[in-house]
Amino acid sequence: MQRAITRADPFRFLFAPVVATLLFMSVRVSADALDGVLEVRSAYVDVDQSVYKLHARIQYPMTAAIRDALRDGVTLAFDFDARISRERRFWLDATIVDLTLRRELTYHAVTDRYVVRDVRNSDQQSFATLEDALEALGTIDDWPVLVEPQLADGERYRIKVRAGIRRGRLPASLRALLFWTDDWHRVSEWYSWLLPS
Secondary structure, three states: OOOOOOOOHHHHHHHHHHHHHHHHHHHHHHHHHOOOOOEEEEEEEEEEOOEEEEEEEEEOOOOHHHHHHHHOOOOEEEEEEEEEEEOOOOOOOEEEEEEEEEEEEEEEOOOOEEEEEEOOOOOEEEEOOHHHHHHHHOEEEEEEEEEHHHOOOOOOEEEEEEEEEEEOOOOHHHHOOOOOOOOOEEEOOOEEEEOOO
């Protein structure tokens, strides 16, 4: 038995290609938006009164898509992970510390400034350019990650760090349009070295 064609059927044939095109464009934009260099350029720790403090320099990608997303009201989240493990010869390394420094980048249209906010303590800094904001996000100094009593004598410890960027909060106007797209998400390779004893 053949199904009768209704008046709504032509819209079904138009709707499918439109959705497919939008999905393709969103995947392409998501992939291209975070293109570019994302790496930990250097990192080290120093010890100050029994506290190990981490210093790092990170290069984040800077593209027109990132600038446009920020100006459209998208919040970008920047995570910096630090993991310290005790090396074990015949088993997996034992994780001693696993920390994440979380910061957010937004664009404030009224003041025409880029705002970097530390999620942990809500401290904020504002910058005139995206380049300046990304440079500040890529500079980590004196971040306390470990205290000496956490370390045992005669053991070897490895520290590794990596940087990540992802799309955070969306404005309400974009939430309805982009509910079906994957979040932007990218992480660097781990940068690792032996902790000084």
